[in-house]
Amino acid sequence: MTLRPDELRNEHVERLLETGVSEAGVVDALYVGFLFNLIDRVADSLGFEVVSAERFDKGADRLLTHGYL
DSSP, X not given: OOSOGXXXXXXXXXXXXXXXOOHHHHHHHHHHHHHHHHHHHHHHHHTOOOOOXXXXXXXXXXXXXXXXX
């Protein structure tokens, strides 16, 4: 979807549906892909920095302890 959107075909969706993915699941996956792409481009354009693994772990511990609020 991101690198070669012009190569997406009905057959790709049909294969997903054949494996048991619902139509709603396909739509959700498209939305997630679109939003991730958008957020990634905005973050790159604003110069967001990727933190170290240690900082990710510290943030994860905080979220597990206190939640998002």
